[in-house]
Amino acid sequence: MxxxxxxxxxxxxxxxxxxxxxxxxxxxxxxxxxxxxxxxxxxxxxxxxxxxxxxxxxxxxxxxxxxxxxxxxxxxxxxxxxxxxxxxxxxxxxxxxxxxxxxxxxxxxxxxxxxxxxxxxxxxxxxxxSFLAKTAAGTEKAPAPPTDGETPRRGEHGQVFFFYSGKGGVGKSLVAANLAVSMANETKGKVALVDLDLQFGDIGVLLNLDHSQGITDLIENIDHMDPEFIREIMVDGPFGIKVLLPPISPELADLVTVDHVRRIFSELRKMFDYIIVDSSAHLGEINLEVLDHADRVVVVTSLSIPAIKNTKLALKIFDSLSIPPERVVLLLNKSDAHSEFNKESVEANLRFPIAGQIPNDPKLVINSINRGNPFVTTHPESEISQRIRELVAKLMPVVPAAAAPAAESAEKKPRKGLFARR
Ligand SMILES: Nc1ncnc2c1ncn2[C@@H]1O[C@H](COP(=O)(O)OP(=O)(O)O)[C@@H](O)[C@H]1O
Ligand SMILES: [Mg+2]
The missing domain is CATH 3.40.50.2300 (Response regulator)
Structure with a gap:
């Protein structure tokens, strides 16, 4: 020993x-x-x-x-x-x-x-x-080649997909985790999954990850943070995805500031093709920061009156924040043929088109959660996994990021600023 x-x-x-x-x-x-x-x-x-x-x-x-x-x-x-x-x-x-x-x-x-x-x-x-020793020993700032045989990055700027819902329990974390895994498998791109539900994040449990390190370790070293160190702190998930976990204890969540998040995301965008972000329902500074810069905001809702009510409120806030509707992807989770609501009634109520539906599959989902195995890997043929793959396709840029003009991000209008910040 x-x-x-x-x-x-x-x-x-x-x-x-x-x-x-x-x-x-x-x-x-x-x-x-x-x-x-x-x-x-x-x-x-x-x-x-x-x-x-x-x-x-x-x-x-x-x-x-x-x-x-x-x-x-x-x-x-x-x-x-x-x-x-x-x-x-x-x-x-x-x-x-x-x-x-x-x-x-x-x-x-x-x-x-x-x-x-x-x-x-x-x-x-x-x-x-060992990391500091390596940098000192002159592996230096030569543009570090990918260490783990990864495919080269496609564009300069990874796309951020921000998962949000105005209500917990709609399946946001479950969908985000399965989508990240499926995206890595389908696109062979480099995928990061960030759990920004800083107090009660579930991603670690959903993917059965060892939660011994997380975002707190990055903020403690925020001034020395570089891709290699970030990669060390992120935890390996299925199909090569890298997961940034929340602080290991809820009371540490307060130590994470908007500035930290901004700096971390700026690095992540350089390192990954796709960055999937799970969040908490709280529309505080940190969520607003990521929301503001996300390429797509995936709003998850379900067929219940509270979920729909809160989705409506969230869409209204996005509107007042000048987030263009084209950037918002509305997802109906746990959809059920027997419910008194259906896609059309929800769309009419929200006055917003539903981009995708994920079926209710309690048996498969509970099994998957209890084992910490994403259903997209254990049951790729199931309907729920197919719908996730469709969502992956929907979120892909029409042109590969490298070839695309930086249209979308350049187009973002300045926000009207509902909350006085900065
Ligand atoms: N498509 C689905 N089919 C069946 N159950 C689901 C589905 N999506 C989510 N669930 C259930 O809902 C619960 C909450 O999901 P979770 O992802 O933790 O929600 P959120 O992150 O929105 O709070 C899960 O424990 C799971 O049992
Ligand atoms: Mg959650």
């Missing part, structure tokens, strides 16, 4: 130090190399021991954990910090993250949580180091 992860624990309560030490002693890949009882001592120990990772309490005499973390981030950058605190308030969390802490554990936490957190932070640090 390789070297164990060297951990320094900083906490002013002797019994806590003791318990943590005991707990970690059962893990063969983790070794506690030192302890300290205040921030100042913690810094001294870190300088001396160069641990792979520091577990840091917050409230301590002489120097508190936040201040110590700030100093460590500057002076011992190779020793990332996990903050342990009883205080879960948002402000606190923000300060802790701003101080340079990598993760935040709220006491009481379980041994499993702690160990998972240690391994996660350590692995990410390893990746970052």
């Amino acid at each position: 390789s070297e164990p992860i060297k951990v320094l624990i900083v906490d002013d309560i002797a019994s806590t130090l003791d318990n943590l030490q005991k707990l970690l002693s059962f893990e063969p890949d983790i070794q506690v190399v030192g302890t300290a009882m205040n921030g100042k001592q913690g810094i001294e120990q870190a300088q001396k021991l160069a641990p792979d990772l520091v577990l840091m309490d917050v409230n301590m005499p002489i120097m508190d954990g936040i201040q110590a973390t700030e100093t460590l981030a500057q002076e011992v950058p190779g020793s990332p910090v996990i903050i342990m605190s009883v205080q879960g308030e948002r402000d606190y969390l923000r300060r802790a993250m701003q101080s340079g802490a990598r993760e935040f554990l709220i006491k009481p936490f379980s041994g499993d949580e702690l160990i998972a957190s240690i391994r996660r932070v350590y692995q990410l640090e390893q990746k970052k180091e």
